[in-house]
Amino acid sequence: MQKLLTFFSIFTLTSTLFSSTALAAIESSRAVNVDLLIVGGSIVTMNAEREVIENGAIAITNGKIDLMGTRRIVERNSRAKRVINATGKVIIPGLINTHTHIPMVLFRGISDDLDLNDWLTKFIFPAEAKNVNEQFVRAGTRLGLAEMIRGGTTTYCDMYYFEDAIADETKKAGVRGVLGETIIKFPVADNKTPEEALAYTERFIKKWKNDPLIVPAAAPHAPYTLETATLRSIKEQSDRLDSNVVIHVAETKKERDDILAQYGKTPVEYLDSIGFLSNRTIAAHSVWLTANEIDIYKNRGVGSAHCPQSNMKLASGVAPVPAMLAKDIPVGIGTDGAASNNDLNMWEEMDTAAKLHKLTSNDPKTLPAEQAFEMATIRGARALHLDKITGSLEVGKRADIVIVDMDNLNQIPSFNIYSSLVYSTKSNDVRTVIINGRLVMLDRRLLTLNESAIKRDANAYRDRIIKSLGN
Secondary structure, eight states: OHHHHHHHHHHHHTGGGBOHHHHHHHHTTOOEEEEEEEESSEEEOOSTTOOEETTEEEEEETTEEEEEEEHHHHHHTEEEEEEEEOTTSEEEEOEEEEEEOGGGGGGTTSSOSOOHHHIIIIIIHHHHHHHOSHHHHHHHHHHHHHHHHHTTEEEEEEEESSHHHHHHHHHHHTOEEEEEEEEOSSOOSSOSSHHHHHHHHHHHHHHHTTOSSEEEEEEEOOGGGSOHHHHHHHHHHHHHHTOEEEEEESOSHHHHHHHHHHHSSOHHHHHHHTTOOOTTEEEEEOOSOOHHHHHHHHHHTOEEEEOHHHHHHTTOOOOOHHHHHHTTOOEEEOOOOTTSSSOOOHHHHHHHHHHHHHHHHTOTTSSOHHHHHHHTTHHHHHHTTOTTTSSSOOTTSBOOEEEEOOOSGGGOSOSOHHHIIIIIOOGGGEEEEEETTEEEEETTEESSSOHHHHHHHHHHHHHHHHHHTTO
């Protein structure tokens, strides 16, 4: 009798780990048919209670998590078409890269060790003008997607040109993306005027709206590269289409000082004064923020992307992340483009973020490992306004799942799961990746992308870029 009571006590406490369909099946002693079953391993859920389920299991149906709990209960109550054994491994939510320029992987290492303004105006903008077209964007996107999948990133937020082509390649690869078409005041590869870019963006958003993987967005480059009237038009479009807006904000001291001189307000205050900010805004970098600007983010529901390595490499400054977290701002972690980083490695970004803010605050307790991992998962999902569907492992959410080896030399011994994940784990420790219930990498083998062709195309573009710049 005591054993029976114990079982039902546990069942009551963990009933939220089963869908209503699964619960009905359990009550009637019927096994549920599922598409994919992951068994064994430690499940780091990142749910509100931060539950970690030892020797757990996850059942996936129609792209969603249908059952989750201890292996014994889930295995007994599910019948799967395919089973993945994760014994000895860790099962985590897919990582969320909150800021990229994905085709810029083809400019990886083209120019280093410069400040942002010189890097952009003397190297990146000229290289883009001579090389970027739709074929370039597709090749770069495939390379970036392959790199991110290998590193356990399942969702990313992008800002670049020909974003419709990026969406197409992202969809084919089976990756989740918040993808923003760049709008900027000077002529670029796909649109010569902001008006053309706005029209392109309108078509792009309408085409991809309600796609299960692609969230289309507008991406005004920055407050200093667009006129007020254009920014207002972008906000009107966002309101009308209920779509996200991705923008660089307060990345450098120069930007802050220039906006202050031009408008008499700091960048966030200026954007707020024209009614631009909302709970659909994703603000990248957010380095030079005042306490008042942080409050504006909080009041408007703005999500932010912290890019520590890019900001460090370009000496742009250190974002006030601890102050933002103290106000519960949804701050995620991003890599920025590989031209300024020089990779799309979220494990390095987590490690860097945690250590950077310890150093600058002179307090080793700042940004502990669990909080850094939160920024790369559920808080990153909040920053992209996607936390209802991804960012944690919970029944009903999309099955964006990563299985990580935990027996490599760099991870042994392990005393704390979050410490091991943030400070010890590397991209090469990622074993298997599932996005929206679909296997995209199994046992380190890419299933939706041709790695050999991607490398061949990328090296061919290297030769073209060198020739175009006269080097």
